Amino acid sequence: MIEGVWLWITFAALALTTVITRGSFILIGEKGRLPPTVQRALRYAPASALAALIVPDLLLDHGHFHAFNPKLVAGAVIVAIALRTRNPWLPFILGMGVLIALRKGLGW
Amino acid sequence: MESAFRRGAREGMRAFLPISVGLVPWAIVTGIAMRSIGLSEVEAMGMSLLVFAATAQLGTLPLIASGAPLWLIFLTGLVLNLRFVIFSAAVAPAFHGHSLARRLASSYLLVDGVFVAVSEKLHTSDDPQWRWGCYLVPSLYGWTLWQVCSLVGVLGAGVVPRDWSLEFMATIALMIMLVPMxxxxxxxxxxxxxxxxxxxxxxxxxxxxxxxxxxxxxxxxxxxxxxxxxxxxx
Known part of the structure; x- marks a missing residue:
């Protein structure tokens, strides 16, 4: 865990990524224009990056591969809900419900 | 002058208000997730106010928890925020001729929901005051709603038992964002x-x-x- 001054330095660095990306073209002003090829390639960055953070949490347990585990089952439920409804609460309630039920109820 | 700003603001709010409801659970969860890795209330709200980017916050929390090197956290935040480069390019023409202070504020405030709601409208008016109202007022409303709901999550996190694996809510939040993409x-x-x-x-x-x-x-x-x-x- 990062603590104390270093934690606040970390927050400042992350704040910088917010302003650098959001401000990129707003701050440059008239001159700036993104090449169309780069713009098209960048469209894939969020999906790739989000999956890169999600999938390891669903498949790995302390660095070891576990194909069948409570988080993966909960993950499947969450995808199914997110595909069917735009309700912003349901995935959290049912996803956490499944995970806690499997861990506590079945001692998985 | 003032009336153009107000008319723009009304137009922007009309577009953003219905979708702003989606921010509520997302902000509460981000608040809870920050506390679940061991940040104090002050640290969590400090992160929320400084970074103001849920995906980057949620995505870097595990790295902060595991004591990862600063450059790695910085790069991860950068990658998670990359989509904003595209948004920034799309809305930039609306801010031509505005002061640096205004453009800095607009940069910090640029979020997905407001972008989706007003980016098309911003190109429909030649009046810079109208555009400023149409962007600024929904953005400030969204920011306030976000910070208040984050605070609710930050303060409420302590009530939930430790062994409920609340950190998994960060993954759920990221999944909800990924699925429609x-x-x-x-x-x-x-x-x-x-x-x-x-x-x-x-x-x-x-x-x-x-x-x-x-x-x-x-x-x-x-x-x-x-x-x-x-x-x-x-």
């Missing part, structure tokens, strides 16, 4: 390559596997799009 095959391929790539490359030093996998995912999606277009043209 992957409606096309190239996008799905980018996600599959990025996700499985990170698992397969986890042995690389300094967690470089994360970046290699994300880059491979972007390349795979882009290549698939090209291939799809070529096939359609034939």
């Amino acid at each position: 992957v409606r096309t095959r190239p996008m799905l391929l980018a996600a599959v390559v990025g996700g499985l790539g990170t698992v397969l490359l986890r042995g690389l030093p300094l967690r470089l596997g994360l970046f290699v996998a994300i880059a491979l995912g972007i390349a795979a999606g882009f290549a698939a799009e090209h291939w799809q277009e070529r096939r359609a043209a034939r």
Whole structure:
């Protein structure tokens, strides 16, 4: 865990990524224009990056591969809900419900 | 002058108000997730006010918890925020001629929901005051709603028992964001390559596997799009 001054330095660095990306073209002003090829390639960055953070949490347990585990089952439920409804609460309630039920109820 | 600003503000709010409800659970969860890795109330709200980017916050929390090096956290935040470069390019013309202070504020405040709601409208008016109202007022409302709901999560997190694995809510939040994104095959391929790539490359030093996998995912999606277009043209 990062603590104390270093934690606040970390927050400042992350704040910088917010302003650098959001401000990129707003701050440059008239001159700036993104090449169309780069713009098209960048469209894939969020999906790739989000999956890169999600999938390891669903498949790995302390660095070891576990194909069948409570988080993966909960993950499947969450995808199914997110595909069917735009309700912003349901995935959290049912996803956490499944995970806690499997861990506590079945001692998985 | 003032009336153009107000008319713009009303137009912007009308578009953003209905979708702003979606911010509420997302902000509460971000608040809870920050506390679940061990940040204090003050640290969590400090992060919320400074960073003001849920995906970057949620995505870097595990790295902060595990004591990862600063450059890695910085790069991860940068990658997670990359989509804003596209948003920034799209709304930038609306701010031409505005002061640096206003453009800095607009940059900090640029978020997905407001972008979706007003980016098209911003190009419909020649009046800079109208555009400023149409962007600023929904943005400030969204920011306030976000910070208040984050605070609710931060303060409420202590009530929930420790062994409920609340940190998983961060993953759920990221999944809710990802699912509607992957409606096309190239996008799905980018996600599959990025996700499985990170698992397969986890042995690389300094967690470089994360970046290699994300880059491979972007390349795979882009290549698939090209291939799809070529096939359609034939």
